Amino acid sequence: MAKVRQQWVDGCRDHSGMIAVDSEALFDKIEKFAGYGFNASHSVAYTLLSYWTMLLKVRYPAEFFASCMSVLDSDRMPALVGDAAKYNLRIGPPDVNTSTHRYEVRRDAVSGKGYVGCPVQLRGQH
16 A cells, blocks of 8 residues: 555545645545455455355356345345346246245246245145
8 A cells, every 4th residue: 555655645636636635644544444444365255255156146047046035035035036037037926835935946937935925834724
C-alpha cells in the first residue's frame, strides 16, 4: 500500500481536486482497513468456494438447485426458481406420495417439499 500512496494523492488531486491532507487522511483509513479487509487466506478460500460452487452449478445443475432449495430460506426460492429456468430445469410440485423433507432430482425435474412443507404426514391418508 505504501508504494501507491503518492499515486493515490496525485490521482485524488488530478481527478477530484482533493487537497493532499484530505487524500492522505482517506488513504490512511483505507490502509488501516487493508490490514484485515484484504486477508489473503480468506481471499483464497472464497475464490475456491466460488469456483467449486460454479463448477457444480454448471456440470450438475439439477443436483445443485435441489441442494440449494433444500437448505436456503423460502424467501430466496423465487430467485432460485428463476435461475433454474435459465438452465432449462423444471421445478416440479410436491407430491403426497413421493416427496420427502428435502428437494430431490427426479427424472427431468427437481421436486420435493415445496413451499407448503413436507407432505409425508399425509401419506397413507390418500
